[in-house]
Each structure stands twice: as structure tokens, then as C-alpha cells.
Amino acid sequence: MNMLGTFIKPMHPEGRKFVAIFAAITVGLFLLSDILGWIGVILTIWCYYFFRDPERVTPDREGLIVSPADGIVSLIEKAVPPTELGMADTPLTRVSVFMSVFNCHVNRAPISGTITAVAYRPGKFFNASLDKASVDNERNSLCIRMEDGRDLAVVQIAGLVARRIVCFVKPGDDTETGKRFGLIRFGSRLDVYLPEGVVPMVSIGQTMIAGETVIAELNADTRG
Incomplete structure (x- = not known):
């Protein structure tokens, strides 16, 4: 596993529109204030993180x-x-x-x-x-x-x-x-x-x- 894959996980398709909304709001916040904009960046990253969908290794023993x-x-x-x-x-x-x-x-x-x-x-x-x-x-x-x-x-x-x-x-x-x-x-x-x-x-x-x-x-x- 490479280092990048440790931190960046696939995102479930259900999360794409939410991340897009957070990102759009963040752009607007940067127009108002750099501080508000960076808060938006953090929230956008959190939204992506919430909808992450990593692969899992399921045990295959029956029962x-x-x-x-x-x-x-x-x-x-x-x-x-x-x-x-x-x-x-x-x-x-x-x-x-x-x-x-x-x-x-x-x-x-x-x-x-x-x-x-x-x-x-x-x-x-x-x-x-x-x-x-x-x-x-x-x-x-x-x-x-x-x-x-x-x-x-x-x-x-x-x-x-x-x-x-x-x-x-x-x-x-x-x-x-x-x-x-x-x-x-x-x-x-x-x-x-x-x-x-x-x-x-x-x-x-x-x-x-x-x-x-x-x-x-x-x-x-x-x-x-």
C-alpha cells in the first residue's frame, strides 16, 4: 500500500453532490473572508472524509x-x-x-x-x-x-x-x-x-x- 492510498480513500457516489455543495459554498466564503474560506475548506474535506468508502477484507469462513x-x-x-x-x-x-x-x-x-x-x-x-x-x-x-x-x-x-x-x-x-x-x-x-x-x-x-x-x-x- 502506498502512502497516498493510506490517506486518500475512494468516495461513495452518494457523497459527490454534498462535496460539490460544500466546495461551492467555500468559494463564496473566500470572497467574504480568507478565514471563512479556510473553514469552508476544512468542512469540505470533512464531507469527503464522511463519505469515504474504503475496501474491506471480509473473513471468508462460513457462518x-x-x-x-x-x-x-x-x-x-x-x-x-x-x-x-x-x-x-x-x-x-x-x-x-x-x-x-x-x-x-x-x-x-x-x-x-x-x-x-x-x-x-x-x-x-x-x-x-x-x-x-x-x-x-x-x-x-x-x-x-x-x-x-x-x-x-x-x-x-x-x-x-x-x-x-x-x-x-x-x-x-x-x-x-x-x-x-x-x-x-x-x-x-x-x-x-x-x-x-x-x-x-x-x-x-x-x-x-x-x-x-x-x-x-x-x-x-x-x-x-
């Missing part, structure tokens, strides 16, 4: 569930998946990954399978790190049916700053572990509802890398 987002594990608890997915109302282990405005916001599939449901629900914009964000905030939920017939839910949740959830997949699409499926603009959270009996291998406060960090293993031996 691994990986993080769908960059960020920090903020919650691990039992919860019922979103009702709009039509899944059973049995509480499952939910692992929540909180993304700050400095994290990469491209979301990746936690497991391979077929998308059986995609359900958007409008809502509020509480801080995404709060527990009630899973229930009250704007969200987009996906159900992935794995090869063994079990279902896994992954939910994109808008945050305090986020105002736009983008999803690239639809019911009937096949996906692969680590494949891009969406993004959320400007701060948010991803929830993963693990299949019944699957135990998380991460802890609260752990740093996650989308498409790379293993959350759980379907075939792990959970006997004490």
Missing part, C-alpha cells in the same frame, strides 16, 4: 456474522425485532453499533443470504446512542434469510444529525457477507438481531470495522 458498520458497540441486550419485518416476536440478542460523524457510514451485510423484507418507517431523531432510538427513531429494517433457513435482522437507524437513510437492496436480492447495502448520512446507528441461540463475541465499547469485525459465529459451540 461468521460481521459488523454492518464502523463505530462502537453501544448496547448488547435482548429485544424483539421491528414488527414491520414480520418476524417472530421472540426477543433476540441485539448488538447496536453507534457511528459518530467521523466514522465511515457505508453499511455492509453482516451475513450472506436472501433479502426477504425491507421496511422503512419514519420516526424521530433522538441521539442514536440512546436505547429508545431503536424504537422511536426513523429506521430502515432488513431481514436476511440465511442458507440454513434462519433469519437475521439488521436495522439502519437515523440519529440526532442524520436525516437520510439510503438502502441499495430490495426483497428478493441475494447478498454476501460484507457487501455494501446502504448508508446513513451524518451520524447514526446499526442494530443487528442475532438468530436465537447465537451468542455475541463482542463487548460494549469495542471498536467495530464494517465488513471485517466478527460479531458472532453461527456454528460456535456455546456450551459452558
Whole structure:
């Protein structure tokens, strides 16, 4: 890897218009003041950085569930998946990954399978790190049916700053572990509802890398 590639990452196409808007505003700010103009430059660089879309190396061992987002594990608890997915109302282990405005916001599939449901629900914009964000905030939920017939839910949740959830997949699409499926603009959270009996291998406060960090293993031996 060359030095330039360490700092300059590809940008997701969703970010191009935002970077263009920031750059245009920056030109106007330079006409008013050099100080304001350089502030605009910094914000434009930050906007590019927000929409960066680096390549990831996804572990290829069968049965691994990986993080769908960059960020920090903020919650691990039992919860019922979103009702709009039509899944059973049995509480499952939910692992929540909180993304700050400095994290990469491209979301990746936690497991391979077929998308059986995609359900958007409008809502509020509480801080995404709060527990009630899973229930009250704007969200987009996906159900992935794995090869063994079990279902896994992954939910994109808008945050305090986020105002736009983008999803690239639809019911009937096949996906692969680590494949891009969406993004959320400007701060948010991803929830993963693990299949019944699957135990998380991460802890609260752990740093996650989308498409790379293993959350759980379907075939792990959970006997004490």
C-alpha cells in the first residue's frame, strides 16, 4: 500500500453532490473572508472524509456474522425485532453499533443470504446512542434469510444529525457477507438481531470495522 492510498480513500457516489455543495459554498466564503474560506475548506474535506468508502477484507469462513458498520458497540441486550419485518416476536440478542460523524457510514451485510423484507418507517431523531432510538427513531429494517433457513435482522437507524437513510437492496436480492447495502448520512446507528441461540463475541465499547469485525459465529459451540 502506498502512502497516498493510506490517506486518500475512494468516495461513495452518494457523497459527490454534498462535496460539490460544500466546495461551492467555500468559494463564496473566500470572497467574504480568507478565514471563512479556510473553514469552508476544512468542512469540505470533512464531507469527503464522511463519505469515504474504503475496501474491506471480509473473513471468508462460513457462518461468521460481521459488523454492518464502523463505530462502537453501544448496547448488547435482548429485544424483539421491528414488527414491520414480520418476524417472530421472540426477543433476540441485539448488538447496536453507534457511528459518530467521523466514522465511515457505508453499511455492509453482516451475513450472506436472501433479502426477504425491507421496511422503512419514519420516526424521530433522538441521539442514536440512546436505547429508545431503536424504537422511536426513523429506521430502515432488513431481514436476511440465511442458507440454513434462519433469519437475521439488521436495522439502519437515523440519529440526532442524520436525516437520510439510503438502502441499495430490495426483497428478493441475494447478498454476501460484507457487501455494501446502504448508508446513513451524518451520524447514526446499526442494530443487528442475532438468530436465537447465537451468542455475541463482542463487548460494549469495542471498536467495530464494517465488513471485517466478527460479531458472532453461527456454528460456535456455546456450551459452558
